[in-house]
Amino acid sequence: xxxxxxxxxxxKLLGRVMHYVRPYRATFVLAAFLxxxxxxxxxxQPILMQLTLDKYIIGGDxxxxxxxxxxxxxxxxxxxxVQYYQTYLTNSLGQSVIRDLRKDVFxxxxxxxxxxFDRTPIGxxxxxxxxDLETIADIFSEGLISIVGDLLLVVAILTLMIIKDWKLALIxxxxxxxxxxxxxxxxxxIKSAFQEVRTxxxxxNAFLAEHISGISIIQYFSREKQEMRKFKEVNVTYRxxxxxxxxxxxxFFPVVEILFAVCIGLLVWxxxxxxxxxxxxxxxxxxxxPVTPGLILEYIxxxxxxxxxxxxxxxxxxxxxxxxxxxxxxxxxxxTNEVAPNEGKLRNSGLKGKISFxxxxxxxxxxxxxxxxxSFQVKPGETLALVGATGAGKSSTxxxxxxxxxIGKGTVKIDDVDIREYEVxxxxxxxxxxIQDVFLFSDSIANNISLNNPDITRNQIVAxxxxxxxHEFIERLPGGYDYNVMERGSxxxxxxxxxxxxxxxxxxxxxxxxxDEATSSVDTETELLIQNAIYKLMExxxxxxxxxxxxxxxxADKIIVLDHGxxxxxxxxxxxxxxxxxxxxxxxxxxxxxxxxxxx
Numbered sequence: 001x002x003x004x005x006x007x008x009x010x011x012k013l014l015g016r017v018m019h020y021v022r023p024y025r026a027t028f029v030l031a032a033f034l035x036x037x038x039x040x041x042x043x044x045q046p047i048l049m050q051l052t053l054d055k056y057i058i059g060g061d062x063x064x065x066x067x068x069x070x071x072x073x074x075x076x077x078x079x080x081x082v083q084y085y086q087t088y089l090t091n092s093l094g095q096s097v098i099r100d101l102r103k104d105v106f107x108x109x110x111x112x113x114x115x116x117f118d119r120t121p122i123g124x125x126x127x128x129x130x131x132d133l134e135t136i137a138d139i140f141s142e143g144l145i146s147i148v149g150d151l152l153l154v155v156a157i158l159t160l161m162i163i164k165d166w167k168l169a170l171i172x173x174x175x176x177x178x179x180x181x182x183x184x185x186x187x188x189x190i191k192s193a194f195q196e197v198r199t200x201x202x203x204x205n206a207f208l209a210e211h212i213s214g215i216s217i218i219q220y221f222s223r224e225k226q227e228m229r230k231f232k233e234v235n236v237t238y239r240x241x242x243x244x245x246x247x248x249x250x251x252f253f254p255v256v257e258i259l260f261a262v263c264i265g266l267l268v269w270x271x272x273x274x275x276x277x278x279x280x281x282x283x284x285x286x287x288x289x290p291v292t293p294g295l296i297l298e299y300i301x302x303x304x305x306x307x308x309x310x311x312x313x314x315x316x317x318x319x320x321x322x323x324x325x326x327x328x329x330x331x332x333x334x335x336t337n338e339v340a341p342n343e344g345k346l347r348n349s350g351l352k353g354k355i356s357f358x359x360x361x362x363x364x365x366x367x368x369x370x371x372x373x374x375s376f377q378v379k380p381g382e383t384l385a386l387v388g389a390t391g392a393g394k395s396s397t398x399x400x401x402x403x404x405x406x407i408g409k410g411t412v413k414i415d416d417v418d419i420r421e422y423e424v425x426x427x428x429x430x431x432x433x434x435i436q437d438v439f440l441f442s443d444s445i446a447n448n449i450s451l452n453n454p455d456i457t458r459n460q461i462v463a464x465x466x467x468x469x470x471h472e473f474i475e476r477l478p479g480g481y482d483y484n485v486m487e488r489g490s491x492x493x494x495x496x497x498x499x500x501x502x503x504x505x506x507x508x509x510x511x512x513x514x515x516d517e518a519t520s521s522v523d524t525e526t527e528l529l530i531q532n533a534i535y536k537l538m539e540x541x542x543x544x545x546x547x548x549x550x551x552x553x554x555x556a557d558k559i560i561v562l563d564h565g566x567x568x569x570x571x572x573x574x575x576x577x578x579x580x581x582x583x584x585x586x587x588x589x590x591x592x593x594x595x596x597x598x599x600x
Contacts, residue, residue: 054294094137123206135326353542440489
């Protein structure tokens, strides 16, 4: 988790953010110029008001007064128009930057290995991609450019006040050190409060993403009240973090208002005193520059202009810093090197599908080996079946074949070529996988099969569905192949969803087909449909089948029995049955005896 540093700005980090501004340099420069213009234009109005009061109202010049009022209205109209355009530009710039950054983040997330997602909650990544990116937009709309404009305005006002009458300025601004001190204290306090709010937002999103995804389990086991209790605890922590930040605001703003009132009081007291004294000095010296009612009015307006940005500066500094914290979190995701090294260049369009594992060792964490010294070979067009208890290493075998995880020792080859020499995208496109836990997107059946690949036609989709035997049930759905299955395929049965995923794998015409418990979630009738399709479509294609039901793999060319990451037995169905007290024989007897089936 990123922490807010004591530095106002991390210039290296800001430089990375500004890299995304380069395509919009013209917008940035124009917004900066308008900000400078607004700072200069803002102090024109109090000057005009002073002249109007002293020269034209007190002097009795009605026409001159009307002219000055017209000038003030023009100045106000210009200020309003420029402020609108500057605000529009800075917000547009921020949204353009986070649009480009969000595309880069999502593209990078798509390239991350599964190992990264094993330990990173999805809700945290959603927060990074949505909420944290929004804070980066605030760097431009409410942070960097706005702070520069406010600082320029403060400098311009203080300079004008000192030039006009430095004694009056010094007396009037006596409370300013207290204002700057309270602003600094507020900035430091709200900084930690904002950090806590951002942290709790991430925790809240992670909780919601996980529990909404698992809502069926919660309802199956009637855990609504218990999970609601846990949500209340998370929500209370988030609420308390927000209340804490609001508490600092509730103290800071009244303090600012009190200091502003003290400044106005000092201005009126000392200004009026000077007016009385200056009337006497004016009789003695024609060169004397007296304090006038117009000057006091000008200082009152200038004080209003001065306190407004100072009130906001602490907030804007923290907005800027929170944007930098968000940027730091985003770049941590972008800098995550959890991607499969893609140094291979080979894209052999004519893969035969020969698979070789040579003394392969694999671990998810350090040296807690999941696979130990695994060696086997599958010839092109053969079917390999992997069996074993849960945790034996079956799924790990196919995960490293796809390079979702990297092996620790040994070599994995396809067509006698190390898989690391193939381009990763090409390698995965040649291996179609049907897994037990089917994931369907909220889209049409056709798009879930083709995954929006324009190279796959509707005719190919229909042909694959007919091969699997799923065409009839799809046609009966409202809209047929255009039927929206909703999120995670919630409108389909488990068997129907499994059939869709099977069609998805077949329509890509892979060189290697992987079935990971592909028939475990379907009923007997649907399983028969899939089995018939499997026998037909595996002809000439290398296949790896993981199954707990031994009845589904009896015709495999080779069966490997895994136990705790080690190969215990290897052979055909009949060969393994002949091994007395063998692992496979025990599994076979256990399944068929429990099912009440007489072995042949």
